[in-house]
Amino acid sequence: MSTSMPEARSVPDSGRRPSAFRRKRTYYRFIYPALLVMALTIIFPWVFNVYMSLNDWGVATPPVFVGLGNYVSLLHDDRFLNATWRTLYYTILSVVLPVIFGTIAAALFNQEFPLRSFLRGVFIMPMMATPVALALIWAMIFHPQLGVLNYLLSLVHLPPSLWIYGPDTVIPALALVEAWEWTPLVMLIVLGGLAAIPTDPYESATIDGANWFQVFRHITLPLIMPFVMVAAMLRTVDALKAFDVIYASTQGGPGTASETINIFLYLEAFAYYKVGYASAVVIVFFVIIVMSALLMLYLRQKTLWT
Amino acid sequence: MTVVRTRKGVRRASWLRRAVGRLGFAFLLFLVLSPTIFVFLWWLSLSLKPDVDNTAYPPIFIPPHPTLVNFAHVLNDNPFGLYTYNSMVVATTSTFLSLLLGVPAGYGIAKAKANGLAILVLTSRMTPGLSFLIPWFMLFRFLGLNNTLWALIITHLVIGLPITIWVMMGFFEGLHPELEEAALVDGCDIWGAFRHILMPLARPGMVVAAILSFIFSWNNFIFAVILAGQDTRTLPVAIFSMLNFNQFAWGNLAAAALLVTLPVLIITIVAQRQIIVGMTSGSIKG
Numbered sequence A: 001m002s003t004s005m006p007e008a009r010s011v012p013d014s015g016r017r018p019s020a021f022r023r024k025r026t027y028y029r030f031i032y033p034a035l036l037v038m039a040l041t042i043i044f045p046w047v048f049n050v051y052m053s054l055n056d057w058g059v060a061t062p063p064v065f066v067g068l069g070n071y072v073s074l075l076h077d078d079r080f081l082n083a084t085w086r087t088l089y090y091t092i093l094s095v096v097l098p099v100i101f102g103t104i105a106a107a108l109f110n111q112e113f114p115l116r117s118f119l120r121g122v123f124i125m126p127m128m129a130t131p132v133a134l135a136l137i138w139a140m141i142f143h144p145q146l147g148v149l150n151y152l153l154s155l156v157h158l159p160p161s162l163w164i165y166g167p168d169t170v171i172p173a174l175a176l177v178e179a180w181e182w183t184p185l186v187m188l189i190v191l192g193g194l195a196a197i198p199t200d201p202y203e204s205a206t207i208d209g210a211n212w213f214q215v216f217r218h219i220t221l222p223l224i225m226p227f228v229m230v231a232a233m234l235r236t237v238d239a240l241k242a243f244d245v246i247y248a249s250t251q252g253g254p255g256t257a258s259e260t261i262n263i264f265l266y267l268e269a270f271a272y273y274k275v276g277y278a279s280a281v282v283i284v285f286f287v288i289i290v291m292s293a294l295l296m297l298y299l300r301q302k303t304l305w306t
Numbered sequence B: 001m002t003v004v005r006t007r008k009g010v011r012r013a014s015w016l017r018r019a020v021g022r023l024g025f026a027f028l029l030f031l032v033l034s035p036t037i038f039v040f041l042w043w044l045s046l047s048l049k050p051d052v053d054n055t056a057y058p059p060i061f062i063p064p065h066p067t068l069v070n071f072a073h074v075l076n077d078n079p080f081g082l083y084t085y086n087s088m089v090v091a092t093t094s095t096f097l098s099l100l101l102g103v104p105a106g107y108g109i110a111k112a113k114a115n116g117l118a119i120l121v122l123t124s125r126m127t128p129g130l131s132f133l134i135p136w137f138m139l140f141r142f143l144g145l146n147n148t149l150w151a152l153i154i155t156h157l158v159i160g161l162p163i164t165i166w167v168m169m170g171f172f173e174g175l176h177p178e179l180e181e182a183a184l185v186d187g188c189d190i191w192g193a194f195r196h197i198l199m200p201l202a203r204p205g206m207v208v209a210a211i212l213s214f215i216f217s218w219n220n221f222i223f224a225v226i227l228a229g230q231d232t233r234t235l236p237v238a239i240f241s242m243l244n245f246n247q248f249a250w251g252n253l254a255a256a257a258l259l260v261t262l263p264v265l266i267i268t269i270v271a272q273r274q275i276i277v278g279m280t281s282g283s284i285k286g
Helices: A020-053 A069-075 A078-109 A116-123 A131-141 A148-155 A170-195 A200-207 A212-241 A244-249 A261-270 A275-304 B002-012 B014-047 B069-077 B080-112 B115-126 B129-143 B149-174 B177-185 B190-201 B203-219 B222-227 B235-245 B250-270 B272-281
Strands: none
Touching (some): A020 A275, A020 B080, A020 B129, A020 B149, A020 B190, A078 A116, A078 A170, A078 A212, A078 A261, A078 A275, A078 B014, A116 B014, A116 B250, A116 B272, A131 A170, A131 A244, A131 B014, A131 B235, A131 B250, A170 A212, A170 B014, A200 A212, A212 A275, A244 A261, A244 B235, A261 A275, A261 B129, A275 B115, A275 B129, B014 B250, B069 B250, B080 B115, B080 B149, B080 B190, B080 B203, B080 B235, B115 B149, B129 B149, B129 B222, B149 B222, B149 B272, B177 B190, B190 B203, B203 B250, B203 B272, B222 B235, B235 B250, B250 B272
């Protein structure tokens, strides 16, 4: 991050060149315009959210102050609690699958082979493509009767599934799309890590007669683990916040079977117009995201020295 | 002695082992790439077939009579030009404003070591989009800005500005401080050094930030689905509402979805290097 650069202290302050203090103030002037915009578009919503969450607030009715009332109701709202478990289930799948496949893909893309650069471009297309468009296509692929996925399964004699159209399979199916979409990001981050690995441990290991799996398990994996964990942290944050594909393909359904916190929040705010209540959900949701990110950072610190 | 013998042994079996290794490698690569390639090819196939073929079972993979009729339908039945215009205006304006504000800010944060602001940027990255959307919705209603493109442009700054600041911070930290010192010795003030020396050097970073801001603004759904009206819809919102009206017009849906995401896919292939740098340097997504 921003602490790594050595400061240019060696230059003596003389003549008309500004002093360190004046200089720092000048640098801050570069920041102020952006800070003002961020205050209006980012900080103001945060503060206003906290205020709204303390009120019983519908869009058309005047707000009534209820203190922590919204938060207390949340604790007893089964729909919210179910959404929370569902979100965790979805998140775990959407972190583990891309981390495994992304690491494998990175190991492959770290080798030289023909068309590598072009194929890498193809491989990262899912994470850049418009998520709503992907949701439409996947909804067709998942179709139980006419979809291509059940047909492919039948070719290898596997039973068909209802995918996003069945209450029990909808979350894993959506996590599959999320994994398909975001495995490339994990791949890129781990690939960056692989590029930074020194070559000497490999030379001595090859001389010692280690096979490729032993090399991967005992040399490569520990060295790239910090990168894998960074990728896992980003994945955690993004999977918790996932919205576009879920909303565009199922809108929380069938029933409420794919209603994650974000979908629940959206419906409370913009379908039922319970703005105060939704704001309380936002605050709780934000706390969950930050705590998860900190947990992942803590786990990453542990991988650094083992 | 033993070492030498091991090496000889390796060499003797090497042609076989290498062949098996290559084959295994190719197979693994195929496994990793096939889901991506299959989905995109199937998508293309859906968009090029009439719906009789699209809903056939077993599925028809290669269009027997490829046709552009789906694309013609989409373009004739919907004001696609208007939606494209909306998406273009919102994405380019918010990207431009993000660069205007974010490039100097990235420089200032890098030089002043304003880590608090870096943390603010990171925190905004972790915040769910809806936490911005509810207050904005109330505010824009109050200001009468709902259903205007300005509402979308302002909100898309929340996507572009943090990306830009983050990418530029990294770039300015990577430039040698001596460059700026030399400019100052030559009589430039800090603004002049930034404007004439550092900004031109940071142009690659600006390209990275611009590409990512543009794509994530183009792709954004959640803000526009609430804040856009009938005439200010962006493309993702437009295809979402098509889905609700024709559930079974698979060919049309696939064609529309392809039209919406095609610019992004082209940018991804053409500017692959910039996208990789941007996505891994800060790993920021909208």
